[in-house]
Amino acid sequence: DVKVTQSSRYLVKRTGEKVFLECVQDMDHENMFWYRQDPGLGLRLIYFSYDVKMKEKGDIPEGYSVSREKKERFSLILESASTNQTSMYLCASRYKTSGISDTQYFGPGTRLTVL
Amino acid sequence: KQEVTQIPAALSVPEGENLVLNCSFTDSAIYNLQWFRQDPGKGLTSLLLIQSSQREQTSGRLNASLDKSSGRSTLYIAASQPGDSATYLCAVGGSARQLTFGSGTQLTVLP
Numbered sequence: 001d002v003k004v005t006q007s008s009r010y011l012v013k014r015t016g017e018k019v020f021l022e023c024v025q026d027m028d029h030e031n032m033f034w035y036r037q038d039p040g041l042g043l044r045l046i047y048f049s050y051d052v053k054m055k056e057k058g059d060i061p062e063g064y065s066v067s068r069e070k071k072e073r074f075s076l077i078l079e080s081a082s083t084n085q086t087s088m089y090l091c092a093s094r095y096k097t098s099g100i101s102d103t104q105y106f107g108p109g110t111r112l113t114v115l
Numbered sequence: 116k117q118e119v120t121q122i123p124a125a126l127s128v129p130e131g132e133n134l135v136l137n138c139s140f141t142d143s144a145i146y147n148l149q150w151f152r153q154d155p156g157k158g159l160t161s162l163l164l165i166q167s168s169q170r171e172q173t174s175g176r177l178n179a180s181l182d183k184s185s186g187r188s189t190l191y192i193a194a195s196q197p198g199d200s201a202t203y204l205c206a207v208g209g210s211a212r213q214l215t216f217g218s219g220t221q222l223t224v225l226p
Binding site: 041042044045058 | 158164
């Protein structure tokens with residue numbers, strides 16, 4: 001079975017702090033994604049990565065950056081956390097884009113609170 | 116820009132009932148459509164994936180249909196059980212890389 005793990009289930013940070021959210025998948029997937037989920041807004045794509053060292057902006061990249069130095073790991077970075085970044089963050093991976101139809105596998109999520 | 120809508124936002128049914136969850140999307144030029152389940156405070160679990168060339172997919176008590184021309188999909192759950200209680204999310208694959216999600220339907224199956 002595909003396993004996608006996220007470094008923390010719950011995280012509390014202060015405004016202005018630099019925050020790292022880590023995601024690891026164990027199935028040699030090429031594509032990885034970061035979403036945030038907010039009540040009434042659904043899941044929104046922040047960034048995604050086709051492969052190692054590659055990244056593309058999603059729908060709401062402002063205030064975030066990402067890093068993909070190894071194939072299995074995709075990190076989301078909040079350079080200076082703000083209260084409006086309080087949310088549930090979900091990581092996902094997918095085998096590759098060529099078939100288009102491959103499903104995305106999700107991690108358990110990290111609930112981040114910024115005070 | 117693709118928009119995905121799920122109605123109703125919440126649904127409560129007695130155990131054993133058959134039910135239908137609805138999903139609509141604005142742009143019919145899609146590659147696939149997926150239904151996910153999310154339990155409270157957890158990540159998403161993929162239930163069914165329908166490619167754009169398909170009309171339906173089935174897995175156990177679940178059946179998902181797709182009508183691209185009308186921009187609609189339904190998820191049919193037969194003989195519902197309390198363990199089916201969760202939020203069900205519809206997501207449309209509109210490019211090689213991205214999914215657009217609906218806000219979900221929160222289902223409660225009462226024993």
